[in-house]
Amino acid sequence: MGSSQSAEKVAGGVEGGKAFPTAKGMSLSYWLQGVRASPLLNHQTTEELPKAAEVVIIGSGMSGTLTAYKLLTRPNPPKSIVILEARELCSGATGRNAGHCKPDQYRGFVKYSKLVGEEQAKKLLEHEFETWSRIVEFIEKENIDCxxxxxxxxxxxxxxxxxxxxxxxxxxxxxxxxxxxxxxxxxxxxxxxxxxxxxxxxxxxxxxxxASTFYPWKLVAHLVKACLAKGLNLQTWTPATSVTASKTSGLWDVNTARGAITTATVVYATNAYTSSVLPDFAKYIQxxxxxxxxxxxxxxxxxxxxxxxxxxxxxxxxxxxxxxxxxxxxxxxxxxxxxxxxxxxxxxxxxxxxxxxxxxxxxxxxxxxxxxxxxxxxxxxxxxxxxxxxxxxxxxxxxxxxLSADSLPFIGKVPNLPGQWICAGFHGHGMAHIFTCVPGLVTLMQGGTWSDTGLPECLELTEERLERIGGTPDFTKPVV
Structure with missing residues (x-):
């Protein structure tokens, strides 16, 4: 494992409306305090950043690590996957919440009905219960100490x-x-x-x-260990600064302070920091x-x-x-x-x-x-x-x-950017979405249709949805 990059190399601040995570003064959540001896915190699988990979995932929280896990454990896995993390492993929202996986079973019905109609509101509440069920089933099946x-x-x-x-x-x-x-x-x-x-x-x-509570960082660590055993390359302390078209047609360069990785497939598991690498999304995720x-x-x-x-x-x-x-x-x-x-x-x-x-x-x-x-x-x-x-x-x-501009996460293809995918904007409610949204995203990445995902239709990222949000996004603060 290569040594960690110095904190000075991690950008912090606002640039052109983009938010960058910073290592300076980063608080340690209860979860991060409890794992200070884990070598996964600053793991870099290879000392040098790979020049190319089949899939690059930006973000090492529950969304990013579960995406890698689903890709690597389904048939015909990618030959190479790199996860880029700006700071310590799982030091974003997953590693900073209060550890509560509580499926909403009624409370959001009226709010969601106003946003997407009663049928979709009902599907959302059923989806949250399914998410909770999958998390519990996975933890128990894998006997995860969390x-x-x-x-x-x-x-x-x-x-x-x-x-x-x-x-x-x-x-x-x-x-x-x-x-x-x-x-x-x-x-x-x-x-x-x-x-x-x-x-x-x-x-x-x-x-x-x-409902459930658990230690989310330890669940992510379990996923990461399983992925590393299957060939994942994890690079902590490596913030992605931009994604640009490669000189090779149809490919993308994921740019970092340590160099660029050329790839056909980019996954934004960046939640609040999405606009730091996908600037147009500053209008949709805050x-x-x-x-x-x-x-x-x-x-x-x-x-x-x-x-x-x-x-x-x-x-x-x-x-x-x-x-x-x-x-x-x-x-x-x-x-x-x-x-x-x-x-x-x-x-x-x-x-x-x-x-x-x-x-x-x-x-x-x-x-x-x-x-x-x-x-x-x-x-x-x-x-x-x-x-x-x-x-x-x-x-x-x-x-x-x-915060999502319409209170719901964005799952699916990034419009007009072939090969780019997103699972972000959880509006403070990621624990009740991710374990169903990520498998759905991977299904799409492998050629499936939205109906194959089993997810509520209102979660799909489409041009029509972005147009509906338009120039008047409503970043209403969540009651989580």
């Missing part, structure tokens, strides 16, 4: 207004024929806040169904920083009293706390989502476009304060004995969400 937990996730409404709104969406989905028999619905506030149900004081209603918090629970929420469910805690004003309590691991509670003070982070980001893709942020006080407000107010006994060393809101980090 702290997989399977159990009830709770949507908890914390005000009468929120409960009324969520109930109306649930009823609308059920009335349309959406599958809801897997969901337990509790509309009685006294029942909803019980210790054996939500444990949240003030809960007004809740919905429960199956980066924005997001915060996650690591919280060490006090004695009242530990041991036999530890949380036993994952959560989406819905509060007035549209705020949502996504909670992963790592039930079968160390019990550290990870907070994501869009809590009530996320708007203050957005105000901070809007002051300087460079901040939109700044994943060096840590402990942004208003977001952390909102986490502290919820835990102290809603969980019985949380504040007893606090403050104490090693307990409470210990640390937070930033990750970069790839």
């Amino acid at each position: 702290d997989l937990w399977v159990g009830d996730t709770l949507d908890v409404a914390m005000s009468p207004e929120v409960a009324t709104k969520a109930t109306a969406v649930f009823d609308a989905y059920k009335a349309y024929g959406g599958k809801v028999d897997q969901i337990k619905f509790i509309s009685d506030p006294a029942e909803a806040e019980k210790a054996r149900i939500s444990r949240l004081k003030g809960a007004q209603a809740l919905w429960a169904w199956q 980066p924005t920083a997001h915060m996650c918090n690591k919280v060490v629970p006090p004695r009242a929420i530990a041991g036999g009293k530890a949380l036993q469910n994952s959560y989406a805690v819905m509060v007035a004003g549209g705020g949502l706390y996504s909670i992963n309590p790592r039930c079968n691991a160390d019990g550290v509670i990870l907070f994501g989502g869009s809590n009530p003070n996320q708007s203050k982070l957005e105000e901070y980001l809007d002051e300087d476009p460079n901040r939109l893709f700044d994943d060096s942020l840590s402990n942004f006080e208003p977001v952390t304060a909102a986490v502290e407000d919820l835990t102290s107010a809603a969980f019985e006994g949380w504040s007893e004995g606090l403050p104490a060393p090693g307990v409470g809101t210990e640390y937070s980090w930033s990750g970069i969400i790839g």
Whole structure:
């Protein structure tokens, strides 16, 4: 394995509207902190960058590594695949989320119906459940050591207004024929806040169904090891700066600071950073920083009293706390989502476009304060004995969400660029899309039709979809 490139060689900043990841000051998420001894972090399969490859994949998160895995494990695999990663392995969104794989089973129905119609909205929710099922099946079949937990996730409404709104969406989905028999619905506030149900004081209603949490970096590492054994060339610390037409007709040059790779097939698994190598996509995918918090629970929420469910805690004003309590691991509670003070982070980001893709942020006080407000107010006994060393809101980090201009990921051929493909723009919801979207993309790359993918039609990247987005994209912030 070749040595890592120096951080100084990794570009950072905004150039012509393009966002570039930077190594300077990069925060370490909870997941990246836990794997500092892994040689995969800075792996370079060959000391020199290959001059050519059959397929070049840009990005080493779940999308990029799963693409390589599917290509290499299906019949007639490519003779050579290179994955380019700008920094450490899986140091983008996959390695910076809160580890929550929660398929939306009703909540997005009205929103999606307005965007793409009721039929497609229903397909999207069914697609998310299928994604979750495939992830769990794969982890269990491969016996991957990644702290997989399977159990009830709770949507908890914390005000009468929120409960009324969520109930109306649930009823609308059920009335349309959406599958809801897997969901337990509790509309009685006294029942909803019980210790054996939500444990949240003030809960007004809740919905429960199956979901998972796991260590996403370790899942990616498993995929990478399997691919390396089948001939993958992984090059970390090698940011792609552009993709240009090669001197050889029908081929592309993927340009990096270490040289260029000539290829017939390029896959953009670049999510928030897509416009750094595909500038026209600045109109369709926009980066924005997001915060996650690591919280060490006090004695009242530990041991036999530890949380036993994952959560989406819905509060007035549209705020949502996504909670992963790592039930079968160390019990550290990870907070994501869009809590009530996320708007203050957005105000901070809007002051300087460079901040939109700044994943060096840590402990942004208003977001952390909102986490502290919820835990102290809603969980019985949380504040007893606090403050104490090693307990409470210990640390937070930033990750970069790839906001889609129509809230949905872009899957398929890049228009007018033969041989170029994309799987990006997950709008903060990649864990509930990737394990079905990537196999669908690979099916297309191998000559299949969209109907062969089994994916909702609204996810396909087409010229018509881009035209529909037009000059008025709506980068609405996600409630994840």
